[in-house]
């Protein structure tokens with residue numbers, strides 16, 4: 001079986017749903033259920049015979065070791081993290097604690113588990129670390145997209161904490177031989193994304209008649225990838241990625257933020273026209289920029305295509321329409337997340 005950390009978050013829950021549908025291997029989900037972790041994302045598989053959930057902190061090494069020993073774990077897929085750049089600017093502590101110290105504790109538990117495996121099973125073990133393109137810093141307008149060999153230049157407390165975790169993961173391979181693989185992916189969008197991130201925030205605000213906040217001039221560029229494509233890329237890396245290697249994952253889809261939000265408004269105009277008339281783009285509002293805002297990210301995803309045969313299945317046009325339809329069809333999920341209603345349920349169900 002595999003152990004997934006952070007499986008109740010956005011990408012982790014999409015990964016688990018896909019995994020249970022596409023493979024016959026059991027999965028254990030270890031998640032602390034912070035504000036970003038929502039068990040409702042996995043309601044459809046809560047009673048699945050191949051799914052088990054543990055509420056806990058990746059920084060609790062004894063707990064992680066007991067979970068690893070209790071199951072016959074052959075791989076760890078590590079999503080758990082504090083993931084929102086703006087939150088890292090307001091309060092970096094949790095980012096260092098979870099992304100750096102937590103990953104360190106998880107690596108220690110993984111190393112002990114791996115060393116306890118029979119010799120014949122050690123080579124097959126994998127620690128897959130899910131990381132971000134933000135570790136490479138900001139690209140000039142004419143610079144080529146990020147390659148795996150680019151140097152690290154993280155600019156926010158979030159990206160610095162992810163960069164630190166990448167380095168720790170790398171060192172566990174180099175020093176101890178732990179079979180690790182790291183993925184560095186661009187901006188994801190899709191179902192179950194917490195409405196603090198640009199796309200779900202703008203869908204929610206548009207429908208609620210609120211402003212769509214665009215930081216600065218809105219010309220910052222991101223590469224956007226539909227979340228299910230990120231999940232299939234991770235599956236490919238887990239299956240055939242070479243230990244010690246890193247793989248960039250991206251959508252070949254660079255766009256300025258303002259274009260993303262305008263496209264989203266145009267699709268909403270078709271799918272659910274504004275009750276008072278006019279277009280949703282009228283709600284676009286330019287606001288104060290994010291401090292230290294990276295200007296451009298772009299991913300060169302040729303290595304994963306060449307070595308593992310992966311390319312995204314969705315274009316931005318197909319992925320964003322699917323995403324908008326999902327949000328339109330899941331108003332209850334959004335309402336519960338925005339009101340914090342699911343937190344009350346988490347506290348009742350799992351305790352403080």
Ligand code: NAD
Nearest residue numbers: 006008009010011032033034036037057058080081083188
């Ligand atoms: P998310 O914030 O939606 O989910 C994070 C999950 O981790 C939550 O379920 C949370 O409860 C859990 N968690 C947090 N701290 C924990 C701890 N100490 N112990 C156990 N669980 C804990 O994040 P996401 O957007 O799904 O991102 C998942 C991973 O992918 C992160 O490592 C992130 O850096 C990386 N990533 C995200 C994107 C993106 O666009 N969202 C892109 C590239 C890489």
Ligand code: DAU
Nearest residue numbers: 083084085132133134186187196197198213214215220257
């Ligand atoms: O590149 C991968 C990263 O993508 C992941 O590692 C992070 O976990 C993920 O949060 C995301 O980071 P970004 O900072 O790029 O995502 P966010 O959705 O917060 O912002 C996307 C862009 O939109 C960014 O340039 C900031 C801008 N923005 C964001 C918000 C929330 C706005 O203009 N207005 C907003 O209200």
